[in-house]
Amino acid sequence: MKKYIFIVGLLFPYALLAQTILGKVTNDKKEPLNGASIHWLDTDLETSTGDKGEFEISSKDISNKKLIASFEGHSSDTIEITNQTFVVFKLKKENILNEVVIKKNREKATLSNLIAIKTEIITQKELGKAACCDLAGCFETQTTVQPQTTNVITNSKELRILGLSGIYNQVLIDGFPMIQGLSYTYGISGIPGTLVDNIYVSKGANSVLQGFESISGQINVETKDPDTTDKLLLNAYINNFEEKHLNANYAFKKAKWSNLTAFHTVQPANKIDRDKDNFLDLPQLTRYMISNKWKYGNEKDWGWSSKIGLKFLNEKRIGGQTFYNSEKDQGSNSIYGQTVNINQPEFWAKTAYKFNDDNKITLFTSSFFQDQKSYFGTVKYNAQQTNFYSNLQYEVNYSQKHLLKSGISFRYLKLNENIGFTDTTLPRTYAGNYIRNEIIPGVFLENSMSFLKDKITWIAGIRGDQHNQFGFTITPRTLLKYDLTPKTTFRASIGTGWRTVNLFSENIGLLVSSRDIVFAEQLRPERATNFGVNVTQKFEIENLSGYFSADYYRTNFKNQIFPDYDSDPTKAIIKNFDGKSVSNGFQAELYLKILKRFEFKIGYNFLDVYREVNGNKQLLPFNPRNKVITTYSYKPLTNKFHFDVNIHWYGEQRLPDTKSNPVEFQRPYFSQQYTLVNAQFTYKFKKFEVYSGCENIFNFRQNQPIISWQNPFSQYFDTSSVWGPTRGREIYAGIRFRVLN
Template sequence: MIIKNFFLILIIAPFFVFAQNEIKGKIVDENLQPLPNASIYWLNSNIGTTSKLNGEFIIQKTNSEQNQLIISFIGYHSDTIEVLNNKKSIITSLKKTETLNTVKITENSSGIYIDRYQAEKIETITATELTKAACCELAGCFETQMSVQPKTTNIILDSKELSLLGLSGVYNQILIDGNPIISGLNYTYGISSIPGTIINKISISQGLASVQQGSNSITGQINIALKEYNKDETFFLNLYYNSFGAKQANVDFNFSTGKWKSIISLHTTQPSRKIDNNNDSFLDIPQTKKYSLYNKWIFGNTNEGLYTTTIIRFLNEQRIGGQINFNITENKGSSYIYGQVVEFQQPELYNKTSYKFNETRAITIETGISYHNQESFFGTTQYLANQTNYNIKIANILNWKTHKLVSGINYTRFNLNENIFFNENFTFNKTYQGIPKDEKIKSFFTENKFNWKSNNLQLITGIRADQHNEFGLFIIPRGLVKYNFSENSIIRFSIGSGWRTFNLFSEHTHLLASNKNIIIDENLKPEKAINYGLNILQAFYFDNLEMQITLDFYKTDFSNQIHPDYHHNPIEIHVHNFDGNSKSNSFQIEIALELIDELGIKLAYNYLDIFKLYENENKYSLPLTSKHHLLNTISYRPVDKNWYFDMNTHFVGKKKLTDTTLNPPTHQRSLYSDPFWIVNGQFTIKLPKSKLDIYIGCENIINYTQENPIISWQNPFGQYFDISNIWGPTKGREFYVGIRKSIT
């Protein structure tokens, strides 16, 4: 094989003259005959091209993260070529499907892959995968995988969180293009503020992540990589409409001026009809109106010298939920008709600038600022808040031998002003107030990535020192190790710690919907935990069959974990520190199959055990978490057809519910929920000549819904009104249709 590749290079090399940020190449078959119209594109990207009649191609390399090219041709095995920073030519031959061709990384029909070269387990949802469902917003982009589970935190306003390892979403870190700017208010509604069409890929790190982005990634990290400039697509249009009457539209525009490249994306969501299918007088779906702007600028070349990227985002959103006759003009804040209203504006600005001195030395500066201004009503309770997040990080990167050392300093500031007013408080005598914050954290970090044995053995050791202006010094060590027994057999292990401060109202706004008084029993300390992780990956390659088996086990031990206590008093919610044993155990197995390059099947099972141990050794399982979760996905993509079909099925086991035994019998609920199934499907037609995709789908095909999710819905201004026991779907079967149109 080596001799053959050398012979290919001797034959083809004279054809190429290289541009500074272009990769040129040629695709041939086993007999060195050119393959015209072969598909060439960057892994995890919408940047691609096709080969000419002579097999040659040119493709732009826009950033340093693009280092794997996917090359495919009908009737031949797809291949993946690793492109190093100093590599300018690609010469490869494809084998016909009758013969075996094992590759290192492939973006197969599942559209999800695990990076086999990193000690950190990184599961990537590709742009291809994101087209397998409607994916209207970030929270809807996880239907086809098991690692991240979106959970509803407020049924009336349909706010959600992204849960890793079964724990609350506040324990994982959400990044926007690597910038840790999401927390507090923009966490609560932030995951719904990002349209799915502007997402290029999603990288999920279960368990511990790098210390470079901060210490609050206790259960993991979710990095949202947004779209970049695409020279092969001037305009992109996405239109969406569902059976509830909700409408969405996205328009992208790509352009360049001089050495600058840019993409501008506009998005709007318009409200659905007023629907109350369970006849409880409350809307099943909030009336949501949203307008957003996304703009990314790129300058320079990541291979040398100066490179900078700047992101501008702006969001204006309004959500209205509550009783179906609620009128925002007449009833907002009143006790006549119950309603919840959230209106906010959120501008954001990010920049990442790097300068590469040579092949061994570079420096990066990352900055971000986010502002969130919110006015909201939860029944008669008014919540006014504004928040500013700042982040700046300077890092020095040193490549030495086969290793990499990154060290730097970081400054973050979290400034929150919040005020709570009770328009009519004579019945419940609520006494709680907003909790303003001005947190300042000065940090130093260093992280070394060691590679031995041709990168088969990798060790990452990192330490971070955080100086908090109120809570003092925190030292956060982390270690991750990976060993490749072979190209297709990998084991990983991780251990380390994390911490975060607790934001009661900004991250748990659903508490404001309760008519109970909220009592903070003591000064709340930072939450702290240690996480341990083990991952095993085994891949098998046969004729017409590829199989990958993944095993994960993660254990999280908290030394302080704060949970609002609903149980001990029917008219009060107590919030306090818990320095006893609080643990989470997560086990997951996943089997992914790809048959004859057309059919992708995935089976996954997740087991969770999340509990507290009190002084008397009584074990208390935390509510609203299922111990058992099954997932099956099927993706059928005929290679000679212009259509494909995707389906995913979830089984969710019973969940322990919030204790309601102190309520009157009419307002009590069972101690456990029912298990249930959710089935989603989508059919897509591709019209290549028109560059048009038409997609038709259905969510919750079997129409399963939780019965009477709102406790005491008949009297929303009464003592026992409660929206906290949400364990299943609350809206029924949803059909949708949409189009994606590209114009070059």
């Protein structure tokens, strides 16, 4: 310390004049940390440490003088600056091994060499590069997740990973399974982008702690924390279709408590029909959402801590023919339309008690109820679902190399679906009341271990769950990471997963089309094994840093439920498929940051997703075999503005077989290739940000995607051949107003 005091004494007058803070970052063994991130709370001003852990950062015009230091695999630390000109951070190494791999910290993209699970993190900085009105739009700059439209008339979407339907990846909100069953169809659209803090995306086998369902991957959406977010955030957005979005977040703190209240609304667009098929290009959407999040204490500190969330969603979607009136034409057999009305209250809580640095117990509980009333042409679909989830978890760090987590879980689902027809002209036979009750208690155990001076990290987990109808199932998973060099990491994973089927909510297109739904047999749970490998290479030289990552994942299904649209164009046949069903996914990605101003990323995705039927390979529809995404960003050192462009190229996709239809209702067996280009410009004032952008700049569209749109009540009416954008070019503008805490 004498050395530090001497240096401070020499530099004190110069530091005052330059308004800078000098410092050093070390670990708890006083070893310097190279590449640690240093930033002022609630600002974009950031720097990083050099070889000796030293840094220098400007303090000019900083009102909230809380300086934060963070480093991969270590707990962050905050120092409040009063009169100091030199500070020393000592960061303690974390023991949690299963959360983060690829980290976009602030605007810098790095790859952690500590974590076993390959996880991409989409931060607020990354989300600011596109409009991101809701969760479905938060993946514009990301290669792994592909948003896919499931119903073009109401614009419902799913999030695909590894070319598999979104039902095979687990979507969590703050670690809770709130997107499940009935909420799967529209749930991802009910989360505004302004409420999202980080999105964690991982492919393949994951931790067993959150359940047995994730087969292709996991998406965990972390909402903003009350004690670290803006005190006030207002966001207003409008596009050229005149769809309007308004968001308001307000946060406050009092003693150990903090609170965030958020309001979100969407008001409907104009009626637009560019391709003259008499159907709206986008639905009339009205949404109101209010949420409240409480936080008590800090879970890293000893003692009690808690987070509590409340939310209510009201949503109405209206789509169909341009002259459809939802007030008087619901269920009409002469004017085609669809209406969906949703009300959903939900609650979740996470309460923990930390006994000491090595022992902690946590209780997770969540519940939601959804009431949906809807019409799809002459199909009336009303449904109610009640969900309850609980997880009691105990963790113990029984040595410096082992972290054991164990616990019990409980899931309850009650789903009541009522289907009727207002017209019986078509030979449809599936009307009736469908009731599901699931009770699933479970136990789990997961151990995280490190060897060879942390060069090898191994996570081994297993869980057992007792389903009230399908009996007991064991789900094992294991993940391995090996640091070949300090900047080169190899990872491998293998594990099983299973899930029960919610047929109508997960295949909403079945209710939309005129096909009859035929249940050939009783449906069993879907089961699969996934394994994958990944290698990442980080690099950093003068004025250039980045990473290269490549991975391969394979999913083998033991049983899969996939509606058969090909055998009969007038029917969707539902049955178990226990033959060969495979997904092969290869992805390569290169990220560069140049001169601290330019960011460039290019990613390539290859998908081979198929089933073998009677010895013949049958590609599954709506998967581009080849896809390329390229992103460009420019931000000057002043951070006054940034300009972002992303380009998506989609290869051809196999489409449902329509060769048995009359010629006028047939479609090609494969889609065409296409490219989408999006751009956004953002300019920052002191408390304001204004942004404007354009999606699908070159206005590529799939014209008249609906089969038999001329007669929507005929047996050939089908909306399932949508493979590309249908609304065309979208121009938007918005404004954000922030008051920092």
